[in-house]
Amino acid sequence: MSLADKALWVIERNSGRELTLGSIAAACNVSRSHLANGFGTASGWPVMAYLRARRLSEAAKRLAAGAPDILLVALEFGYGSHEAFTRAFRDQFGTTPEEVRNGGSTDRLSLVAPLRLTNGRARTPIPTLGELRRLRLVGLSAPCSYESAIGIPAQWQAFMCDHYADIPDKAPGIPIGVCRAPDEDGCFEYMCATEIRSVSSPRKPLAALDIEPGAYAVFDHRDHVSTIFDTYTAIWNEALPAAGLNAANGPVLEFHNDAFDPGTGLGGLTIWIPLQRDGNGSGR
Structure with a gap:
């Protein structure tokens, strides 16, 4: 189950x-x-x-x-x-x-019946364990939900075309995606970001985010980037429980591979899930 x-x-x-x-x-x-x-x-x-x-x-x-x-x-x-x-x-x-x-009738109401879920659209990935160093990121953040995630590619385009070149003191490397923990309504912040070396405050609408060091489960997503939600579904519902790992209530990071091509969506990325160190699943 x-x-x-x-x-x-x-x-x-x-x-x-x-x-x-x-x-x-x-x-x-x-x-x-x-x-x-x-x-x-x-x-x-x-x-x-x-x-x-x-x-x-x-x-x-x-x-x-x-x-x-x-x-x-x-x-x-x-x-x-x-x-x-x-x-x-x-x-x-x-x-x-x-x-x-x-x-005396519900005919005009859009009633919600119990869901019947069928998982397994993506193969269940096997995690490796990694330690992430402290990161200071600057990026473009926007509210998101599972229904509106289709807007994330356009957010990336806006970040790369309108803001990326003007960010000072960038560290080497490909930009990073950050998914903040969802709230009770399923809303979360998604950030298109790059690592910086300095501690200066960015200009609006960009924002800074500090990622604390910690233990992570690392998963490969090798298919087209448009299928990443299938991989996330397999990770959250199958891979983490099968590995006996409990995710913490911290940001999830998406590191694009060196071969990633934003023009085609091919090249793959790795998904870093923060882990509980105490193993009780209660959150950090």
């Missing part, structure tokens, strides 16, 4: 209990970042957005069947008040719980 499948089981089995990204991750024995990345890359859903959608979908069925007390339905599905439930319900479906109960 993959990590994403384990998380699905926890969510479906305990949807009436208080669940957070941290508690679901703990039940799967991984860090919050590991779970958010594993579930998001496998399903396209942020963990907590899927949890909310499933709870509200089941609540809508209950209401359409004539549940007499909306507050009891709200409490059953993890909402502490009628107001909070109504607000979330309207955000999800564009209507109110009362209207669904009075109409």
